[in-house]
Amino acid sequence: MQAAIENAISLLLRKKVEVVGCGRTDTGVHASEYFLHFDSETELDALRFVYKLNGILDFDIAVQQLIPLHHNAHARFDAVSRTYRYFIHQQKNPFLNDTSKFIAGDIDFGQMNRAAALLPGFTDFESFAKTGTDVSNFKCIVFSAKWTQLDQQWMFEISANRFLRNMVRAIVGTLLEVGTGKLSIDQFVNVIEGKDRSAAGKSVDARGLYLSSVKYPYLT
Numbered sequence: 314m315q316a317a318i319e320n321a322i323s324l325l326l327r328k329k330v331e332v333v334g335c336g337r338t339d340t341g342v343h344a345s346e347y348f349l350h351f352d353s354e355t356e357l358d359a360l361r362f363v364y365k366l367n368g369i370l371d372f373d374i375a376v377q378q379l380i381p382l383h384h385n386a387h388a389r390f391d392a393v394s395r396t397y398r399y400f401i402h403q404q405k406n407p408f409l410n411d412t413s414k415f416i417a418g419d420i421d422f423g424q425m426n427r428a429a430a431l432l433p434g435f436t437d438f439e440s441f442a443k444t445g446t447d448v449s450n451f452k453c454i455v456f457s458a459k460w461t462q463l464d465q466q467w468m469f470e471i472s473a474n475r476f477l478r479n480m481v482r483a484i485v486g487t488l489l490e491v492g493t494g495k496l497s498i499d500q501f502v503n504v505i506e507g508k509d510r511s512a513a514g515k516s517v518d519a520r521g522l523y524l525s526s527v528k529y530p531y532l533t
Contacts, residue, residue: 314374315349321369322351325362335388335527336395339479341519343412346526350388356381382531394456396472396526397481399517402465413466414521418493422460422467425492428501429458432471432484439508441487443479451477451508458484470525479516487514 319332335348359379366376400413403420432455439451458471469485487504490496496504496514504512 314344314347317370317374318349318366318376319351321366324369325365326353333388335392336476336524337478338524339482339519339522342522342524344524347524348388348392348527348529350382350386352384380532386531391529391531392527393530394472394474394526394528395476395524396470397476398523398525399469399481399485400463400466400521400523401469402467404465406465409466411520414517416489420467420489420492421494422462422492424498425488426460428488428491428498429460429469429471431498431502431505432458435505437508438477438480438484438505440504440510440513441480441483442477442510443483444510446478448477453477453480460488472526482516482519482522483510483513485517489517490514 315332315334319330322332323330330351330353332349332351338344357379359381363376363379370376400409401416402409402413403416403418405415406413409415436454437451438453438455442448442451453476454474456472456474459469461468461470469488471481471484487496487501491498491501
């Protein structure tokens with residue numbers, strides 16, 4: 314996505330432009346809200362620029378708004394919170410296959426919510442981080458985490474100041490082990506405290522994951 318937008322902006326401005334996104338997502342992950350920034354030496358007509366940009370981009374990318382900011386603004390480092398959502402469904406539905414994870418069988422969502430409610434009490438999430446990455450620390454501040462029942466789906470929503478690579482998918486996979494009785498609440502806590510990725514559950518696939526919100530101190 315980022316490369317496609319960068320190429321489109323460069324085409325419109327008739328020069329090479331580099332864009333910086335608010336974060337990285339794995340292949341197959343969706344984004345219902347995503348921010349990026351780029352520098353421009355000339356003032357742009359926001360409405361006209363967005364219209365032309367959407368005319369160039371493929372139908373799976375839609376630009377909503379161009380926001381002028383001060384020259385030090387940074388899409389990644391200025392973000393104060395990010396929210397991800399993961400969707401699962403338990404009744405076969407071909408219309409949800411590309412955007413939600415089908416999981417059959419009994420799942421105790423109440424037990425999963427009791428486990429999820431413990432996440433804000435921890436700050437080190439090495440157990441849920443992708444191994445072999447170049448991160449300097451595994452500290453994250455989780456503001457909230459919960460499962461909510463929708464019409465045909467269940468949604469897991471988690472907000473934090475930052476996320477590690479693969480973190481949300483690993484958390485969901487581990488919570489599902491709680492929900493299917495493979496892990497107790499105490500064992501879930503032990504997984505977090507153990508800081509061992511191999512002790513956590515298998516990462517769920519990307520199709521059900523969405524970056525749904527990114528907050529900045531200067532945007533309301």
